[in-house]
Amino acid sequence: MSASKPACDTLLQSPGLEVNEDGPVFAEPWEAKAFAMAVSCHERGLFDWPTWANALGATIKAEPDLPYYKQWLATLERLLADIGTVPETERLDRVNAWDRAAKATPHGEPIVLGRDREPHHHD
């Protein structure tokens, strides 16, 4: 941000990626998370990239009208279930657990898993 930097370095702070003439690349934080989780799982060797690309291509073909990162996340969920890393039932249980935690959290406070089991602090 110092004024002495080459002018085009300021590109790094704003447009191009986060925001371009067509709007933000990630419209919402969950999209960035979904993106990064797939990359991270790939880096940990859960699937190779052609496998990922084919799975994503299949999702896009099957549900062409779904927004891109919804297709992306659905692909990751399906792939992780298929290879047994995160079975469908385990995932859905966790979705419900987060839903319960959110609803038990007063507005404006951080949402923590298991919040709905408070205030009885016993395990």
Place this chain on the structure above:
Amino acid sequence: MHSGDHDPESGGHDHGHHHHHGHNHDHSELDEMELRVRALESLLTEKGYIDPPALDALIETYEKQVGPRNGAAVVARAWNDPGFMKMLRDDATAAISSMNFVGRQGEHMVAVENTPGTHNMVVCTLCSCYPWPVLGLPPVWYKSPAYRSRAVIEPRSVLAEFGVTLPEGTAIKVWDSTAEVRYLVIPQRPAGTGGMSEEDLACLVTRDSMIGTGLALTPDEARAKGLLS
């Protein structure tokens, strides 16, 4: 999708709207996508496949540091260094990794050079394959079904919509990226850039010019946009 498309209860943010949980506070609400992402993130963290701080760092890298700037540096060097240009044409993967821009999406790169006779343009009809380490994250339109199909069928009118009009005699080649091969367009070096440094030249190289939906900026255009002093 498995989990259905129902909204997990709508509304819920109205103040003074009490629910039956026995709490007197307005509760929080996460929408379906946030819930699904949190579910997966917490499970993958517990299983050791992701590390939340590393995840944030990864997002930061793709958003801020990578950008299309890595690609611009590659193109600027090629413009300035015929040996590097040759290397880029012959083995783009090696040329790009020689500049330390490596990564999962940049592993199999092919550079295609624009000439007065040929303009190159990149699309991924299958799934938006894109050389992230070099170009950062793809723009929204790159992922749109309309771009993916029309770029192949009517590239000239797609280019016109991007404000690019090519001479009649210029052929347009459309390259379909796949999981195995990703393309980087080397735009033509603009006229009047003879004495410019590599660093300044990189300021002329836009992301779109490396996808082929734009041309490199002239120094005047770059100055007008505040990219060059």
